[in-house]
Structures are given as structure tokens and as C-alpha cells.
Amino acid sequence: MVEVILFAIFALAALAGALVMVSARNPVYSAMGLLLTMFSIAVFYIMNGAHFVAAVQVLIYAGAVMTLFLFVIMLIGVDRAVDTDETIPLQRPMVMLLGGGLLFLVIFAAWDVWITGTASGVCAVDCTGTIENVSDELFGAWLLPFEATVLLLTIAAVGTVALAQFAVKPRLVESGGEEE
Amino acid sequence: MIPFIAQASADGLQVEPHWYMALAAVLFTIGAAGLLLRRNALVMFMSIELMLNAVNLTFVAVDSGLGSLEGQISVLFVMVVAAAEVTVGLAIIAAVFRRRATASVDELSGLKG
Numbered sequence: 001m002v003e004v005i006l007f008a009i010f011a012l013a014a015l016a017g018a019l020v021m022v023s024a025r026n027p028v029y030s031a032m033g034l035l036l037t038m039f040s041i042a043v044f045y046i047m048n049g050a051h052f053v054a055a056v057q058v059l060i061y062a063g064a065v066m067t068l069f070l071f072v073i074m075l076i077g078v079d080r081a082v083d084t085d086e087t088i089p090l091q092r093p094m095v096m097l098l099g100g101g102l103l104f105l106v107i108f109a110a111w112d113v114w115i116t117g118t119a120s121g122v123c124a125v126d127c128t129g130t131i132e133n134v135s136d137e138l139f140g141a142w143l144l145p146f147e148a149t150v151l152l153l154t155i156a157a158v159g160t161v162a163l164a165q166f167a168v169k170p171r172l173v174e175s176g177g178e179e180e
Numbered sequence: 181m182i183p184f185i186a187q188a189s190a191d192g193l194q195v196e197p198h199w200y201m202a203l204a205a206v207l208f209t210i211g212a213a214g215l216l217l218r219r220n221a222l223v224m225f226m227s228i229e230l231m232l233n234a235v236n237l238t239f240v241a242v243d244s245g246l247g248s249l250e251g252q253i254s255v256l257f258v259m260v261v262a263a264a265e266v267t268v269g270l271a272i273i274a275a276v277f278r279r280r281a282t283a284s285v286d287e288l289s290g291l292k293g
Binding site (some may be wrong): 001003004007011014015018019021022027030031034037038041044045047048049050052053056057060061064065068069072073075076091092094095096098099102103106107127129133134137138142145149152153155156157159160163164 | 213218262
């Protein structure tokens with residue numbers, strides 16, 4: 001019963017955070033809403049026994065990624081005109097329709113086939129997501145993909161440095177016409 | 181009545197993996213709607229992060245439903261890819277902002293024919 005109450009509280013928090021993120025005019029509020037959602041999802045991870053993933057979620061997502069987001073928001077400036085006016089006709093009704101359709105499809109059409117089949121893993125005794133169990137799996141069967149992520153992160157870091165060193169030349173013609 | 185609620189109340193209300201799946205579906209939909217609605221590049225990026233988080237929640241819920249660990253490994257990989265994506269994406273947004281002084285994707289129409 002405690003679990004149900006916890007689920008209700010944090011499900012509401014996650015949904016509220018997501019809605020705030022989408023609807024807030026100020027990007028800082030959006031970031032705060034996303035932060036709330038990420039913390040709630042970390043709680044759900046703990047309730048599902050994924051302790052290590054929950055810790056990583058708080059450290060990487062709520063810590064590093066959101067800090068980076070807030071940093072860039074502050075860098076770009078939050079006091080600019082916001083984008084709440086419609087430029088495409090019927091954009092909002094179309095989004096509501098498409099979103100509702102997607103939700104209907106996922107929840108009601110796929111209801112009975114959400115979780116089927118059996119586990120393919122090797123863990124038969126203890127499947128809690130502790131550091132020991134996760135690292136056994138990660139450095140055993142998943143070692144090669146793990147090494148591939150190292151390559152990916154290196155490429156991302158190099159690309160970021162290359163982007164940051166991009167020399168900014170002022171544009172001569174602003175409207176993109178003929179530049180001679 | 182929706183089947184699993186009847187079943188859960190017969191068992192003396194417990195949190196089923198299906199609940200997490202439904203919540204993740206709603207969160208994913210909110211993220212997709214935000215991606216379509218907003219035109220601030222940063223908020224669009226955050227919507228993508230929300231969608232990734234919803235999928236991660238699905239992985240973990242399936243894991244606890246099936247009693248396996250592969251989903252959690254997948255979540256770790258998704259997190260790594262998301263971190264790399266955020267790094268490069270925010271660098272691109274900052275570079276675009278330095279050149280064009282805007283974060284709105286509507287004004288970035290230089291490639292339009």
C-alpha cells in the first residue's frame with residue numbers, strides 16, 4: 001500500500017513537471033520542471049529495484065545534464081521574446097490531435113502485449129540492479145558495446161571542442177540574398 | 181473497467197509494471213507534443229530528453245516485470261548516448277546563437293529554398 005501511495009505522489013510530480021516543462025514561457029522554469037520529472041523517475045527506478053541506475057540518473061541527468069542546460073540558458077539569456085504565438089496555422093489543434101492519437105495507440109491498442117515473453121538474461125538468483133549485478137552483466141556480455149560508448153564519448157568531446165573554436169565572422173548580408 | 185485495475189484490487193492493490201508503462205507512455209506523449217509545440221531550441225531539446233527518460237522508465241519497468249537485467253544495461257547505454265547528444269547539441273545551439281543571436285528555430289530558415 002505504501003508503494004501505491006508513493007507511486008501516486010511521484011507519478012503526479014512527474015506529470016506536473018513534464019507539463020510545466022512544455023508550457024512554461026521561461027526556459028528556466030522548463031528546466032526546473034524537467035528536473036522534477038527526472039527526480040521522480042529516479043524514485044521509480046528505486047521502487048523497481050534498479051538502484052545503480054537510479055544513482056546514475058540523479059548524478060548524470062539531474063546533476064550534469066540539467067546543469068549544462070541551465071548554463072546554456074543563462075548564456076543565451078532568458079529575457080528574450082518567447083515563442084508562444086502561432087506561426088503555423090492550426091499548430092496547436094494538430095498537436096493535440098496527434099498527441100492524443102499517439103497516447104491512444106500506445107495505451108489502448110498495445111495494452112495486452114506490453115510485457116510478454118521470458119527473460120533472456122543469465123541472472124536467475126538475484127536480479128536486483130545493484131552495482132555488483134549490473135557490472136557483472138556490463139563487463140561480461142556487454143563489454144564490446146561498453147567500449148564503443150568510449151569511442152562515442154571521445155568523438156562527442158572532440159566535436160564539442162571543434163564547435164567551440166569555430167571562428168565567428170559577422171555576416172555581411174543578413175537576409176541571405178546575393179553576396180558578391 | 182480497465183482489466184488490470186480490477187485484477188490489482190482483487191490482489192490487494194499493488195503497483196504493477198503496467199502502471200509504469202502507462203505513465204511512461206503519457207510522459208513520452210507530453211515530450212512529443214512539446215517537441216511539436218515549442219520553437220525555442222532549448223525547450224525542444226528538453227522535450228527530447230523527456231522522451232528518452234520515458235523510454236528508460238519503460239526499460240526498467242519491463243526489467244522488473246520479467247526479472248532480468250538487460251533493460252538496465254540498455255538504460256545505461258541510452259544515458260551515455262543522451263549525454264553525448266546533449267553535449268554536441270548544446271554546443272551547436274550556442275554556436276548558432278553566437279552567429280544569429282536567436283534560439284528560435286523559426287528564424288533559422290537559411291537553408292529554405
